[in-house]
Amino acid sequence: xxxxxxxxxxxxxxxxxxxxxxxxxxxxxxxxxxxxxxxxxxxxxxxxxxxxxxxxxxxxxxxxxxxxxxxxxxxxxxxxxxxxxxxxxxxxxxxxxxxxxxxxxxxxxxxxxxxxxxxxxxxxxxxxxxxxxxxxxxxxxxxxxxxxxxxxxxxxxxxxxxxxxxxxxxxxxxxxxxx
Numbered sequence: 001x002x003x004x005x006x007x008x009x010x011x012x013x014x015x016x017x018x019x020x021x022x023x024x025x026x027x028x029x030x031x032x033x034x035x036x037x038x039x040x041x042x043x044x045x046x047x048x049x050x051x052x053x054x055x056x057x058x059x060x061x062x063x064x065x066x067x068x069x070x071x072x073x074x075x076x077x078x079x080x081x082x083x084x085x086x087x088x089x090x091x092x093x094x095x096x097x098x099x100x101x102x103x104x105x106x107x108x109x110x111x112x113x114x115x116x117x118x119x120x121x122x123x124x125x126x127x128x129x130x131x132x133x134x135x136x137x138x139x140x141x142x143x144x145x146x147x148x149x150x151x152x153x154x155x156x157x158x159x160x161x162x163x164x165x166x167x168x169x170x171x172x173x174x175x176x177x178x179x
Contacts, residue, residue: 001034006074007145007152022143022153023066028052031157032167035071036174040082044071044116048086049168051115055090056161058101063092063124068142068154085112089138090121092159 003009012020026034032049036042052065069087076082097105104110111119122134142154 002074005145005148005150005152006078007150008072008154010143010151010153023139023156024153025156025158028157028160028163029167029170031067031155032171036171038076038082041071042171042174044083044086045171046168047114047116048088049164049171051088051111051117051119052159052164053161054104054115055092055159056164058097058105059095060090060092061159061161063090064156064158065090066138066142066154066156069118072154073145073152085116085118087118087142088120089142090119090159091124091135092121093125094123 001008008022008024010022011018012024028049032045036045048067055061066089067086069083069085070079071083071086073083105121108119111117120138122131122138124131126134142152144151
């Protein structure tokens with residue numbers, strides 16, 4: 001999954017113009033199985049799945065998430081530490097959110113402490129120019145490693161309440177392991 005630099009490669013083929021590039025589409029179960037290999041990561045994945053459940057309860061079910069950060073890097077080897085959280089940008093169609101629900105969604109501090117998610121969002125039904133600008137912003141922010149500027153890839157996970165149930169069942173069935 002990682003290249004020699006400990007990051008997800010931004011392009012998987014030798015041809016730089018290949019369409020096999022980041023963000024890589026992956027279902028939530030495969031993502032959880034791929035990254036659920038330590039107690040710290042399992043705890044973060046659990047929070048991530050509960051964060052997604054929080055979104056579903058707000059009526060946000062049509063969309064996808066870009067997933068990145070040190071969680072998707074070989075941070076244990078690169079920095080000799082586990083990941084602290086998972087970085088997520090949720091792309092979804094605006095639902096009929098109440099003001100209170102919007103405030104909950106924008107409360108990054110609570111979301112980070114409760115779910116271990118550094119969460120952001122982009123509305124898919126924005127003005128097309130704004131949508132392109134916000135998407136380009138996140139792509140440019142996430143296409144390189146923050147400290148080294150190494151070019152890297154990230155994942156795109158569809159929102160899917162049914163698939164999340166399977167992923168949570170798998171995650172809860174994983175035996176605690178040694179970090």
